[in-house]
Amino acid sequence: MSKTADYAWLDGKLVPWANATMHISTECVLRGENVFEGIRAYWNEEQQELFTFRHADHIARLRQGARIMRMAIPYSDAEIEAASLELIRACNYRETIHYRPVVYFAEGELTHYLPSEIRTGFFILAFAMPSKTVQETGVKSAISTWRRNSDLASPSRIKSGANYHNSRLAYIEARMNGMGPPVMLNAAGKVAEGPGACVMILRHGKLITPPVTADILESITRETLMELARNELGLEVVERDVDRSELYVADEAFFCGSGAEVLPMVSIDHYEIGDGTPGEVTRKLQGLYNDAVRGRLEKYRHWLTPVWRGNAVKD
Ligand code: PMP
Numbered sequence: 001m002s003k004t005a006d007y008a009w010l011d012g013k014l015v016p017w018a019n020a021t022m023h024i025s026t027e028c029v030l031r032g033e034n035v036f037e038g039i040r041a042y043w044n045e046e047q048q049e050l051f052t053f054r055h056a057d058h059i060a061r062l063r064q065g066a067r068i069m070r071m072a073i074p075y076s077d078a079e080i081e082a083a084s085l086e087l088i089r090a091c092n093y094r095e096t097i098h099y100r101p102v103v104y105f106a107e108g109e110l111t112h113y114l115p116s117e118i119r120t121g122f123f124i125l126a127f128a129m130p131s132k133t134v135q136e137t138g139v140k141s142a143i144s145t146w147r148r149n150s151d152l153a154s155p156s157r158i159k160s161g162a163n164y165h166n167s168r169l170a171y172i173e174a175r176m177n178g179m180g181p182p183v184m185l186n187a188a189g190k191v192a193e194g195p196g197a198c199v200m201i202l203r204h205g206k207l208i209t210p211p212v213t214a215d216i217l218e219s220i221t222r223e224t225l226m227e228l229a230r231n232e233l234g235l236e237v238v239e240r241d242v243d244r245s246e247l248y249v250a251d252e253a254f255f256c257g258s259g260a261e262v263l264p265m266v267s268i269d270h271y272e273i274g275d276g277t278p279g280e281v282t283r284k285l286q287g288l289y290n291d292a293v294r295g296r297l298e299k300y301r302h303w304l305t306p307v308w309r310g311n312a313v314k315d
Contacts, residue, residue: 009087009124020123027118028104032162035065036102038258040129041088041307042294043096050093051304053258053293055081057220059101064218065158066103070115073103075122081305087124088307098129098259102161131261135286138264138278139180139255141194143244144170148184148192148215156192156215167195181255183247183268186215191242197257198222201242201250202281208246211239221256221289224303228288231299233281247271252279262286 008020027033037058041050059077066073075083080101088099101124108118149156149166156163166184174182183199186192191210193199198219200209207229212218229235247253248271255263262285264278273279278286292300 005087005091005126005128007087007090008126009083011121011123014087014090020125022104022121023107026104026106027108028106028121028161032160032165033069034102034104034161035062035069035071036100036159036161037062038159039084039099039101040258040293041093041097041099043094044294044296047295048094049295049309050088050095050097050307051293051295052084052088052099052307054220054224054303055084055305057223058258061159061218061220062101062103065160068155068158069160071103071105071120072115073122074120080122080124084124084126085305085307087126091126093126093128093307095128096130097126099124099126129259131290132263134180135261135263136278138266140267140270141253141255141265142174142177142179142182142269143247144173144182144184144195146170146173146184148186150187151213151215157212157218159217164195170195180265181260181263185244188241189244190214191244191247192216193219194255194257194260197255197260197263199242200225200254200256201247202252202279203246203250205236207235207237207281208242209237209239210242214241219257221258221261224292225256225262225285225289228292228300229281229285232288233284235281247273252282254278254282254285262289 007014010020039058041052043050104121106119106121146169170182181194184192192214193216226237229237247268253265253273264282266276291297295304
């Protein structure tokens with residue numbers, strides 16, 4: 001979050017940032033009971049346009065997570081998209097941003113309530129978020145001693161606030177050890193994902209990534225890169241379990257996510273990956289991704305929604 005936005009969208013309307021508050025007794029505050037999305041909108045300088053990236057796919061994932069949580073989202077897809085655009089326009093963003101639609105459980109009397117016994121609310125936040133320079137240099141990663149949440153306990157395919165306590169433990173441990181984002185294994189000891197991004201490796205010319213049954217979030221960036229790798233680089237893409245030791249002999253490895261984008265790993269547990277600099281395929285995927293998200297690849301324009309075009313607010 002590089003600066004505070006002018007507005008947030010809370011329970012049906014735009015509110016000034018300072019007024020976007022909720023009571024300390026809400027389930028959302030007390031137990032992190034929410035499901036959210038992290039969506040990017042990319043600024044295209046040549047076209048002077050901001051494009052949301054795969055908004056509809058993110059909202060479909062939000063609905064999937066809410067369904068597992070037995071939360072009813074109180075707005076339609078069209079209303080959520082209109083509210084997101086309304087917020088982004090009100091904040092007058094003409095730069096790359098990240099926005100977060102969040103469905104949450106609010107005030108309730110009981111702790112083991114049914115969804116009918118509690119108010120379900122909705123809010124959206126938007127922040128400026130430029131692409132990170134660490135994309136160029138890559139990060140030193142390590143295997144976390146923390147296991148990724150199991151599907152039998154707190155499913156990782158739900159992007160719920162509560163799941164990020166697990167992520168934070170892993171991040172903090174890595175940071176205190178002087179490392180970048182860690183790789184988390186699942187309860188079976190196979191590679192799951194990073195605390196906020198999925199993992200991909202290149203071995204023997206194939207792009208390999210853990211399957212959606214490996215206790216990962218069903219990442220939209222992962223899907224995007226699998227498609228770009230197959231279509232644009234002619235790569236064979238394999239979804240299968242990945243062993244810890246495979247990371248140590250991978251030719252290339254990277255994290256991927258809406259926030260992380262394509263983030264090269266240059267070492268894992270002090271094993272240098274490749275020659276210790278971001279790999280060639282990683283670089284190519286980075287380039288393709290960066291072009292696709294900014295509307296520079298006509299073939300993938302269906303993933304984008306322009307924020308400003310045809311809008312009366314445009315100045
Ligand atoms: N895993 C986790 C735990 C994440 O928080 C994220 C970021 N949303 C991802 C993977 C990547 O998902 P996406 O590509 O949809 O942003």
